Amino acid sequence: MAVNPISMTRISQNLQSTSLLTSLRQNQVDLFTTQARISSGRAFVSPSEDPIASARALDLTQALGRQEQFIANLTHGDNVLSASDDAITEVNSLLIEANAIASQNVSNLTSAAERESVAEVISGIIDQLLVVGNRQLGGRYLFAGRDTIEAPFVRELGGIAYRGDTGNLFTRISDDASAITNVSGDVLFGALSSRIASGVDLTPSLRADMRLDDINGTRGQPIAGGTLVFDEVGGAGTFRVDLAAVDTLGDVVDAINATATLAGASVTASVGDTGLQITPGNQPVTIADANAGVIASNLGITTPAPTTSVIDGLPLTARVTMLTPVADLAQGAGIDLTSGMIVTNGSGTATIDFSAAETVQDMINIINNAGVGIFARINADATGIDVFNRVSGTALTIGENGGTTATDLGMRTLNTATPLNNLNFGRGIATVPGEADLQIQTQSGDTVDVNLDQAKTVGDVIDLINAAATEATVSVEASLTDVGNGIRIVDSTSGSQSLAVVALGSSTAVFDLNLNITEDPDVSEIVSSDTAPSRTEGILGALIDLENALRQDDTRSLTQAAERIDTFSAEVNRVQGIVGARSQAMRAKLTQTQDATQTTQLFLSQVADLDFAEAVTRMQSLSTQLQASFQVGTLMNNLSLLNFLG
């Protein structure tokens, strides 16, 4: 309403009319605003009517929009996980069927013909598992990892190859959290072999041009940016080196040197063989992290006290990357890359030749393109290269091709460090305690008895054979073979007998080592086959083994296959548990988000929606006010002394 001071001496004609006009105008504006609020149902029509509430309403509307999207994401994730869960349930019932068949046929009572026909049933179960493994939802393969548009399971090399990916799919479930929405086929079916990796550390030489995220600092993690605090005591004093945007180790050195020069300090930095090197000038120097920073300690260059001697940074560990030059691998220790290696997987064999490889990526590409169902990748710690058998039902062996390539790279399946327990797919070897387990019979007719009781690794077996030969003064030498993989026994004696390795007593060690070989009379060398091949540890492999065992009427293998099916069924159950838990978490989050959405809507309604009762009352009082203004205004304007003049 117009506010005119009442303390006026004269009321002019103009004032009366403008004052009436002003009050009418204001009254009508208020009425219009109230009417707009009522017809829109909003507490304010334009944000400026209530800037604080409108800012809050904007926030809430946005929160609501995001929550709705998170609900869509959660529903998507739940759909995928439910479909996966259903598929795993099918896998489980197929496994129960297979398990029943296996246990029924383990006994010696079933005939070969019966087993043959049951093998067909198992084959059918495998086919059905393949169908489940290649299950699609909305055109995407459920169990293919991130390679969602290609069927992950294909028959290959006499087994079933997993062509999918091992990665996970994610969906955003809140502003700062994502959830996994899948389980990949390799996890569900155990469709990849455990990695072939020995203790060989391929950590490359440290180079100045390495990115910081390609170097593990002294804290064991890739180095991230930060700030170094230098103090040149008695010299330039404290100065900070900003490493937030540096890329490589060389950039760190450049940044330190540039900042030091700028600060008038005489300290210099360089890249040493294993880490950073900081050389103080004439004044003592300390190096520390900025508050809550870790980069100085991660680079291993913090100093406990001012020093004038050269600060040798703690060793940094370069990570193996795709671009690591092969010559730098294992600190440039000289890996034999000219000989190559021989890989056998099921029915496929390939000689892998690394002579053209310049980088790790070249090597990995050569392995991946070998066409024998294997693939390689840099391991999670980035210290070496892992090789996997992707075919279920085949055995993978990697051996030498006349050199030491496979050993140097840690890819040789049977090597001196291989524990005997790992042989024969974990069955190990059986020795008779206190007695010699095997006997080597030479061409000259000499014999060497070897007791393997003390052997823990393949290397131990070789050492024990050589020690026994030395003790028996027989020229026999055991080693790992140069070509392919296996234990080689070379007979340097001469004579007309046949070189042979035979079991002694009731020991089966010679069979477990695949050394039960008798050569022709003029052959002076025995080579065992690889007893430590890599295979997938999963249901597909176990079922293929079961099928083969049934077909071959091999009770021992059948028993093993039945045991493995049992083990892996439990594994499938475990995976289903994981999927179930993910799905449940997803649903719980869904309910939570839906509740949050309702709360948000409630808040929004409180902030932005009109209180109708109040608005209607206001409308009523405003219209009464307007009517009153009309009446009073007319009355006032009609009153005039002029009306009474004669």
Add this chain to the structure above:
Amino acid sequence: MGLMNSALQIGRTAILSYQSALQTVGNNISSAASEDYIRLSPQLDPLQGAVTGTLQPGAGVALTGIQRNIDEALESRLRDSIAARESGVTQQDSLSQVESFLDDLSGAGLDGTLRDFFTSFDQLQNTPEDRATRDFTLSAGAQLAESLQSLRARFSNLGADLDSQIASLVTTADEIAQKIGTLNAEIVTSEAGGNGQATGLRDQRDGLLRDLAEIFDTTVREQADGAINVYIGSEALVQGASVRRLAAVEELDGSFVRTTVQFADTAGQVEIRSGRMQGLIVSRDRFAYGQVARVDQLASAIIEDINKIHANGQGLISFDTTTGANGLRATDLALNDPETGLSQTPQDGSFYIVVADDVTQTPVATRIDVSFSTPGSETTLDSLVADINAQVDGVTASIAPGNRLTVTADEGFTFSFGHDGQVARADTSGVLAALGVNTLFEGTDARDIRVSQALIDQPLLLAAATTNHVGDGTNAGLLASAETNDSAALGGASIRDFYNSFVTSVAVASAAARDDMEAASIVHESLNAQREGVSGVNLDEEAIALLKFERAFQGVARYVSVVDGLVRDLVALIR
């Protein structure tokens, strides 16, 4: 007693006085509805008559003056309040328009398009291999670009509109000043020689002064001869009859036209602190052109943040060829040199190119280093092209027209960025995004933001993945969270926060402007009521005056008639 001379003379002057007084009342009554009119009061003073014997009976009454009821100090304050009110009204008008541009409550603002754009990346993360989702994401991007462009256009059009109002207002002010000058001259002439105040002319002039006060704040000084001087700030606009001309001069400031108000003779700026002109200038500079800068800042941040993430990602297919969207002024400049004209500045770092053959898809990665730390050998577009050609097999880099980077795969090969064949490898130099290679948006700000033509032509290149797996939606997830993540381009605020504070600041400014305007109006109304109290006409008052003068006139007329009777009686004695 001199009947003929004195007594009739008393009647004569009184009749003439009351006639004039009645005329004044008539003038008051008939001007009662005029806003500019100043109430007049007749001044009736008694006359000194001749000495009759020892007594002085007086000589009646005479109209000695007509007074304008005006309080000059009040008028001056009133003019200031008019200027303040007009400034407030003008600003509030502009702000309510600005508010309507950003009205998210009714869906006019950017809120909805921003949300659609960012949530479309969530969908993309869920089903990155789906083409329809890609099309949807790209159309949400196009919609956002269009909304930003049209929002910018609305602000800049509002600015241009306000600017043209400034120009026409200058003309109006100039005309008013001219008229005041003319009236000054007329008033001086009219009042010369003690003719009393030229009330009508003065009323007109006071009205014009109030009109001028609506445009800008003025100071008025009356001179002894009845003329007035009008000052704006410290400079005189009107001095007596001489009036300085005002000129509206257009100045091009960047892409905006700003009209300034100048004195035509000295080309000096007119100091304007209040009034509609000031309201228009503030509205234009702060609420229109000023917001254009904020829309541009928002658009630049979206372009920069989204492109940085996108440049590190993978589409469903790799590139056969790609050409950067952003050209350079010269190819031999260091890429971090502002002279290049790039809106984003690359830094020391490196990026990965992965070349794969079509048959086996075997990836071969190469890291290209970008360095600006050694003066004289900084990375330039020329050196970048040379590095790519020297280090990467299977692709050829070259410079496209407009100094843009082009990379083309050899026959039988394709290439991609941002990974090494196994894991994601971000471009730590930012050079790809800066050159507009593998980016989602093209352009530099809200003026020219648009979805990259390459993506419109081939939506499969939309980079949802960080690695070379079709189902990988990690990059889409990163793009979705760019909405709420801190943005370096916005000084640490997120895109969402920046937009919200933009909208809220407009609402707050608008609310404040309305409050200011209402306060100024109340001050003005109160001053106006005071002025009306002094200068306004009250009809009842005038009716009473009318009666009073009528009765007095009637009395005097009767008196003259009596005197006339007396004279006739005397003349009869002579017969």
